[in-house]
Amino acid sequence: MNIGIIGLGLMGGSLAKAVKRYGIAKKVYGFTNSEKNKKDILDLNLVDELVDLETLKKVSDVIILAIPVDAIIGMFPNFLDIDENTTIIDMGSTKGYIVKNIPAKIRKNFIAAHPMTGTEKSGPKAAIDDLYEGKTVVFCDLEDNGNLHVNKAFKIFQAIGMRIVVMDSNQHDIHACFMSHLPHILSFSLANTVMSHEDPKSIIALAAGGFKDMSRIAKSSPRMWGDIFKQNKKNLLASIDLFESQLQNARKMVEEDNYEDLEKWMKKANTLHEIL
């Protein structure tokens, strides 16, 4: 089968590497809207050929959308004339808003997927050989897809070493919010808090592992995360409220010198790593 990838940054570029490595695609075609990235994509040999969108639509049996979540929605009108056997798979970090907006004409073709793997880096140079190996991909609302398309999606993601979890898109957005969207907005907040108080010299001199761990994802793409926070606004606001109440509780225990309860509270937090 021929695979066409739209957007060849971290996710699309890494997928191109994976499908090549496992010999899943006869040919991998790519489309990008970024002139700046074209040279990198070709230098890195991510795809067999960079083509225009109309060509990619015609030559691909499967089209992967690895672009920001608002750009995924913006692509829908381009697919209205797609062949009934062409599968479209999006890799966006949000699912509810995307699924709700898929045009009826292509609903059977369009698989809503979210690979639960990534990094804070972006662009073609960020692509990694084994990004998907042994990781989970969530497929949403498969009951609305045609069997042919579901089977193709399973085949591709299993072949690159992924574990598949099937979920309702609204449930996905709640879980993805707590497990990914909330941690990202907290990391951005921590980075801005520290920078508003500390000078660069002290940051360099004193940054230890814990700070580096907690701020790594604050390096993530603002374009990509702006779209995610917008599409998952309702869940994000609810999770921030819950986080704020935890922080307020911690603040109160410190303020009142209630170190006994503070220790109990931290011991409870320790148990997260019995699960992870």
Ligand SMILES: NC(=O)C1=CN([C@@H]2O[C@H](COP(=O)(O)OP(=O)(O)OC[C@H]3O[C@@H](n4cnc5c(N)ncnc54)[C@H](O)[C@@H]3O)[C@@H](O)[C@H]2O)C=CC1
């Ligand atoms: N970065 C991560 O760790 C993860 C990202 N995702 C999702 O994957 C998608 C892609 O993210 P990344 O690869 O990290 O972003 P990226 O920024 O590394 O790559 C996206 C690429 O798409 C191109 N692009 C943007 N709009 C386009 C359009 N309309 N047509 C053609 N090309 C276009 C850009 O030039 C860019 O190179 C997003 O929807 C994101 O939410 C999902 C899981 C993990």
Ligand SMILES: O=C(O)C(=O)Cc1ccc(O)cc1
């Ligand atoms: O860099 C990390 O640790 C991530 O958590 C990457 C990530 C970003 C967005 C997603 O939708 C899923 C994973």
